[in-house]
Amino acid sequence: MSERWQPQTEHEHAVMRVLTSIRAVSDAMERMHSGMRGDMDMNATDVAALRLLIIRERNGRPVSPRDIARHLRISTASTTKLLDRLVVSGHVERRPHPSDRRARVVVLTDPARETFFRVFGDRLRAMRSMAMGYDEAELAVVARFLDDLSHAMDPDD
Structure with a gap:
């Protein structure tokens, strides 16, 4: 069993902070x-799927099942059930892939996108406002750190 890490140097204290x-x-x-x-009267997995769709949509990347x-690290059967639930609730649609007619993509409906941003909008504006207080160099360091941290926490993603 490993002991709890106790920072010793100023740098280690900064890391702990x-x-x-x-x-x-x-x-x-x-x-x-x-x-x-x-x-939104949804479970955690449903919301996580919508967040993925929002992020990918902003980056212009289609999302397949x-x-x-x-x-989400769930089975294809669980994904089918999740998508069926989100289709019935009017949050997503399955559409033909834009370049592969054998494949399907999942897209947000306009009402789901509007609800997402209505529910999340104030929080997103507050986060954006806070980030505007940093200059470009500081933001570049923060972005690099968060990207590296994400990779360290989840190297397969």
Whole structure:
């Protein structure tokens, strides 16, 4: 069994402060997502699927059912049930893939996108406003750190 890490140097204390801040952000994100689940009357997996669709849509990347299964780490059968539920609730549609007629993509419906941004909008504006207080060089360091951290936490994603 490993002992609890105790920072010794100023650099190690700075690392501990960052890790403590990450935990606080993670807790705040969980509370935000929990509130969203309640506001949209959805479970955590459904909301995670919608977040993936929003992010990929912003990047112009289509999302296949397989992408959702991989992202959520659920089986293809569970993904089918999830998508069926989201289609019935009017949150997503299955459409033909734009370049592969054998494949299908999953897209948000306009009402789901509007609801997502209505529920999340104030929080997104607050986060954007906070980030505007940093200059480009600082933001580049933060983005690199968060990308590296994401990879360290989930190297397969």
